[in-house]
Amino acid sequence: MRQMKLEKPGGLDKFKLNEVDIPKPGQNEILIKINASSLNYHDLMCALGLIPTDDGRVLLGDAAGEVVDKGKDVDMWEVGDKVMSACFPNWIDGPPKYELLSFIGDNQDGYATEYIAIDQSAVTKMPSTWTLQEAATLPCAGLTAWRALVDEGKLQTGESVLVQGTGGVSIIALQFAKEMGAKVIATTSSEEKAEKLRELGADEVINYKEHKKWGEKVLELTNNEGVDHVIEVGGGETFNESIRAVKLGGHIALIGVLSGPAASELVLPRIFLKQVRTSGIAMANHQSQIAMVEYLENSKIKPIISDSFDLAELASAFQHQIDNKHFGKISITMK
Numbered sequence: 001m002r003q004m005k006l007e008k009p010g011g012l013d014k015f016k017l018n019e020v021d022i023p024k025p026g027q028n029e030i031l032i033k034i035n036a037s038s039l040n041y042h043d044l045m046c047a048l049g050l051i052p053t054d055d056g057r058v059l060l061g062d063a064a065g066e067v068v069d070k071g072k073d074v075d076m077w078e079v080g081d082k083v084m085s086a087c088f089p090n091w092i093d094g095p096p097k098y099e100l101l102s103f104i105g106d107n108q109d110g111y112a113t114e115y116i117a118i119d120q121s122a123v124t125k126m127p128s129t130w131t132l133q134e135a136a137t138l139p140c141a142g143l144t145a146w147r148a149l150v151d152e153g154k155l156q157t158g159e160s161v162l163v164q165g166t167g168g169v170s171i172i173a174l175q176f177a178k179e180m181g182a183k184v185i186a187t188t189s190s191e192e193k194a195e196k197l198r199e200l201g202a203d204e205v206i207n208y209k210e211h212k213k214w215g216e217k218v219l220e221l222t223n224n225e226g227v228d229h230v231i232e233v234g235g236g237e238t239f240n241e242s243i244r245a246v247k248l249g250g251h252i253a254l255i256g257v258l259s260g261p262a263a264s265e266l267v268l269p270r271i272f273l274k275q276v277r278t279s280g281i282a283m284a285n286h287q288s289q290i291a292m293v294e295y296l297e298n299s300k301i302k303p304i305i306s307d308s309f310d311l312a313e314l315a316s317a318f319q320h321q322i323d324n325k326h327f328g329k330i331s332i333t334m335k
Helices: 039-048 138-151 168-180 191-199 215-219 238-244 267-273 286-297 311-322
Strands: 003-006 015-019 028-038 064-070 080-084 115-119 123-125 159-166 183-188 204-207 227-232 247-253 276-278 304-309 329-334
Touching: 003 311, 015 311, 028 267, 039 311, 080 329, 123 276, 138 168, 138 227, 138 247, 138 286, 159 168, 159 238, 168 183, 168 227, 183 191, 183 215, 183 227, 191 204, 215 238, 227 238, 238 247, 304 311, 311 329
Parallel strands: 159 183, 159 227, 183 204, 227 247, 247 276, 304 329
Antiparallel strands: 003 015, 028 064, 028 115, 028 329, 064 080, 080 123
C-alpha cells in the first residue's frame, strides 16, 4: 500500500511516499481501507514544524473508509461497515482530560495511508447518505463547528452568527447556523468568495480588506447590538474585532490562529464589560460526533469540497492551502 510520511517536520519538501505492507489488525483492532482524508490547519502546522511531532510521522486526522478486516475480539464493527475517524481517538465521552487527548496525525500516526489498523473504539459511524469523500471532511472541521454552535453555544432559532473567512470550519458553521434558523454574517477578502458565501445562505458579507475594523460594520448591520455568536478562527489579528462584534452577553468560540497565536493590544475590559462568554474549542468527544452525525442524517447539508488531490500530491495540496485558494475543504483521495 501507499503511505505518505513526513520524514522530518519543517517543510513541504520533507514528505516521502512509501510502499509498505498492509497492516494486520490486532485482537481489538479493525483494518480500514481509507477512501479519503481532508486537510485541516492543524495538519499544516504539523507539516511546517509549528506543532512538534516525531520524524517519520504519518499526518492527517480526517478520514473515512470501509472496514475490510477485524481482530477476534472486535464487537463494534463488521467487515463492510463504513466509518469515519475521530481526531481524538481516546476521548469517548465526558469532559476533556489530558490523558485522552492524543491527536491522531500528531501524537500518533494518522490517515495519510491507504490502510490503517486501529482500535475499534477510535472511529464512529458516518452519515449514511454521505459519500466516503464527503464524510472525510467532518471529523475536525465539522465537529469543531458543531461543538461551537451546539454543545457550547446552545444556538437558538433567530440568533445571529458571525463566521470568519471561507475555510472548512467557517463554511460548515455557516451551513449549520442557517439550517438551525440563524442569521449569518460572514467576512471574506474577495467579491468572488463573497458571492459564494451568499449562495450558501450568508445574510450579510463583509470584505475585511475594505473594512479593517469590521467589527464596527457588524454593529452597523445589527442595529448596534452585535451578534450572538462569533466563530473565531483568525486568532491574534481578529480577536479584538470579534469582541467588538459580539453582543452584550454573547458567545465567542475560540477555535483557530490563522492570523497568529497572540492578540496585540487586547482590550480586556471589553470582554468583562460586555459579559462575553468564551469557549476554547478543540474538536469534541465521540458522543458529540455521534450526535452531529445523527443530526446530519436528517439534514440537507452536504460539505463544500473545493479541490481534490491524490495522496501523492499531498505537498501540493498543502501549498494550495497556504495560498488560500480553497473555499471549504481540500480533499485527499487514495486512488
